[in-house]
Amino acid sequence: MDQEHLTQMIKATYPSLSPGQKKAAEFLIEHPDEAVLLTAFQLGRKVGISETTVIRLAYALGFSGYSQMQDLVRKDWLSGKQRVLGEGNPSSMNTDKSQHLFAKVIDKEKKILQQLLGQINENEIWKAVDALIQADKIYIGGFGSSYAAGYWLYYTLKQLRENVFLSSPNGFLPEDICDLTENSTVLIFSFPRYRRETLKLATYARDQGSSTIAITDRQFSPIGQVATVTLTTDEHMDSGHHSIASVISLLELIIAGFQEREHENITKRQKKLEVLYANQELFLE
Structure with missing residues (x-):
């Protein structure tokens, strides 16, 4: 289950989530770098909901508990960081041109904006x-x-x-x-x-x-x-x-x-x- 899959899972269940669960779900997607370090209680306090609401979100998405959901968020966030680091390596970019097509486009845009x-x-x-x-x-x-x-x-x-x-x-x-x-x-x-x-x-x-x-x-x-x-x-x-x-x-x-x-x-x-x-x-x- 990757971050994109998690996003799709949240979208699929979003209408049925409570307002508090929606707050927690949005925080997970928008701030995974923070979410990987927070306990259920801390995440709840961060977005203004109870710890129970955060745990119920995990159940609503099909996880066995908050820890399982957080583990996957952590793994996906780390893998994303590794991909970004790899894209900055010219030899890595030459390894698989199709794999890094989007990274090349973004790099080109960065150069254009720097020129601007x-x-x-x-x-x-x-x-x-x-x-x-x-x-x-x-x-x-x-x-x-x-x-x-x-x-x-x-x-x-x-x-x-x-x-x-x-x-x-x-x-x-x-x-x-x-x-x-x-x-x-x-x-x-x-x-x-x-x-x-x-x-x-x-x-x-x-x-x-x-x-x-x-x-x-x-x-x-x-x-x-x-x-x-x-x-x-x-x-x-x-x-x-x-x-x-x-x-x-x-x-x-x-x-x-x-x-x-x-x-x-x-x-x-x-x-x-x-x-x-x-x-x-x-x-x-």
């Missing part, structure tokens, strides 16, 4: 943040595969401010951009092979006097050349593919800056939203 850390220009990020704060209207252009990142930014910004709009994956409508002014901000994603719509949108926004923010792979990409602010992700990285992780990480920096400077307005807006969410019973938790 070294190349970010804080002044340019703050310029982008200020442009988003001061805009009367924000229009986000994300076409093709970039739409996923565009939607993430759109949904996040909608929690923070008003008048945020998003293109479709296939392009933009003239009706959506005809009201752009010198007080508006347009943020556009553009990566190889550089869709024509991105340059058309950037050029139109520039002609209207709008601030334009480019999220792209290099400073002098087609859109980077016309944007007011150009922010790059995995520039100069020979990764063979474009990393959405680096894009989201860059957007996280922008959102963090936005939240830092607009804390009071964001708090007011989110209080209003929470009332609406409650009235609509939108969330389960």
Whole structure:
């Protein structure tokens, strides 16, 4: 029985578990490194339930007792640690390429994010943040595969401010951009092979006097050349593919800056939203 199997067992029985048992089960999955060191009593105290509830969880999952459940958590956690150590050894990675495929992908993403850390220009990020704060209207252009990142930014910004709009994956409508002014901000994603719509949108926004923010792979990409602010992700990285992780990480920096400077307005807006969410019973938790 491995950790993945344990997770599946918990999922299969989760609806029938008591609230206290659910707390213990979630702790086992999310913090196995701590769980392997705790007695049933200590685990119960950690999550705010009784020792009996922890033991009952073990029975509910088919174990003979807490010790058996903890033994398996301990073995799986140790084997996981050994796998991680093995992945860091180049000779080990060459032993079985298919076995370490996912580790290679993660290692590549780590290098891309490290590159991003070294190349970010804080002044340019703050310029982008200020442009988003001061805009009367924000229009986000994300076409093709970039739409996923565009939607993430759109949904996040909608929690923070008003008048945020998003293109479709296939392009933009003239009706959506005809009201752009010198007080508006347009943020556009553009990566190889550089869709024509991105340059058309950037050029139109520039002609209207709008601030334009480019999220792209290099400073002098087609859109980077016309944007007011150009922010790059995995520039100069020979990764063979474009990393959405680096894009989201860059957007996280922008959102963090936005939240830092607009804390009071964001708090007011989110209080209003929470009332609406409650009235609509939108969330389960």
